[in-house]
Structure formats: C-alpha cells, structure tokens
Amino acid sequence: MSLRSIRIYPDPVLREVARPVTRFDDELTELVGDMVETMHAAPGIGLAAPQIGVGLRVAVVDLSVGEDPEELLVLINPELRAGDEREADSEGCLSIPEYTDKVIRPASVVLTASDVSGERYELEALGLLARAIQHEIDHLDGVLFVDHLRGLRRERARRHLKRLVAKEPPETAPTEAVAR
Ligand code: NI
Numbered sequence: 001m002s003l004r005s006i007r008i009y010p011d012p013v014l015r016e017v018a019r020p021v022t023r024f025d026d027e028l029t030e031l032v033g034d035m036v037e038t039m040h041a042a043p044g045i046g047l048a049a050p051q052i053g054v055g056l057r058v059a060v061v062d063l064s065v066g067e068d069p070e071e072l073l074v075l076i077n078p079e080l081r082a083g084d085e086r087e088a089d090s091e092g093c094l095s096i097p098e099y100t101d102k103v104i105r106p107a108s109v110v111l112t113a114s115d116v117s118g119e120r121y122e123l124e125a126l127g128l129l130a131r132a133i134q135h136e137i138d139h140l141d142g143v144l145f146v147d148h149l150r151g152l153r154r155e156r157a158r159r160h161l162k163r164l165v166a167k168e169p170p171e172t173a174p175t176e177a178v179a180r
Pocket of ligand 1: 092095
C-alpha cells in the first residue's frame, strides 16, 4: 500500500462526476487500501477516490481513524435513501484545508453499497456517521460541503476558496474539527 497525495481545491477533479466501478479486481483492492492508508495518515474520517485524483465511485469512512477496524466502511457504487429529519453540524474537508462550517443535512440515511469483493450491503446510519457518508458520496458527484452553505456562511466560504485559489493563508485560525 502507499500514500496518495490529496487533491486540494480548486483541482478540477473535485468537480467531476465519478464513474461506477465495474471490475472488482486486485487493482480496486489496492486503490481501497491506499485510500484507507491516506485517510488515516491525513488524519481524516473519510476520503473519496476523486480526492486522490481517481474518478471512480469509491469512498472510505472510518470514524475511529484507524483505532477500530470494525468501524471501517468501504463504499463502492453507493446509493442513499435519506430520512426526513435534518440537523446541522460542523464539517471540514481534506480538500479544503483549514476551513469548517455547519452544514444542514438529513440526520439519518440508509446506505446501500458494495464492499471491495463486490458484495452489496445495506446499513442504517445516524448522526456523525450519516453525515460522513453523505459528505463522501457528495464527492463522487463533484459536490463539496461548502456547496450546501447559504447566506453569510456561503459568503465566508467563497472568500476562503478564493484564498485557496490564490494560495494565500486563511483569514482566521482554523477551528478544531474532523476533516473528510
Ligand atoms: Ni471532503
């Protein structure tokens, strides 16, 4: 396994719609292994393949950041059904360094995805796990968490993204939050 470099905004790959996985082979196993290693090293609680420049519908999520192997989720060709209730919580993204904000999302989801062997599974998730899953699946459609912000929050995000484009330091000190 090897560490892959994480693509940072405004890398155009972050805006592309990723393709479904059609072959569950050694190459895919290697990709998933590299993604897990890269996510843990960052450290982050989630990573999507486009974030390492690979346009495939693959993501990994691990709220334990490597502490508990049972918490590792591999999402290949994922599909979501979202619950009706919504909640706001803080998010960050490994591809948008030094920026966090509160995003409103469905509080619960039912995930259907394939694991690395191609087996479909279903999982019901709440809270932070539901949020991380939605954040990663957004990446597969070229969507970033800042796209969900509105009003003043959107303005603040826009200023930060401009600084990333210009490679300037952030406006304010980063707040403590987990990155995905
Ligand atoms: Ni992210």
